[in-house]
Amino acid sequence: MILSTHFIVGAAVAGTTSNEALLLVLPLVSHFILDSFPHWEYIDEIKELKHKPWHLFFDIVAGPAITLITLLLLNDFSVAKIAWVIIGGIIGILPDGLVFLGYLFFPKNKIFQKYESFHRFIHSKKKLAWEVGATQQIVIFILAIFLLASGFNLQK
């Protein structure tokens, strides 16, 4: 899935807990669950990213921006709460970040190669047409915003 979807879902699931271990685990699990469903992405292979720097830029910025806007609109926020869900969002995109890191800096590293094949193994092989896939991610996005807004209020 695209990074902004992973970010907002990671942030939303992090917001449902105040347990540090779950803050780490829930966004990671959410990432692999989302990737395992057939979905759409704006690239097929990681090397295409260099031809789509603006896609990547907006994809990276949109998740944190929409998360922050949602929290500010809730009008019940503290730096600690915001930091908590932002960390959840970052952990939510970490599995793709590691693939990118390995591709850029450690292409021959065995651990990164193993990790990359693990990520590819979990990742659905079926790609949706962009109209279907984009709709799917918008729906996930909206659900995540609702979860973020409700789960967030459970916290102290």
Ligand SMILES: [Zn+2]
């Ligand atoms: Zn992924």
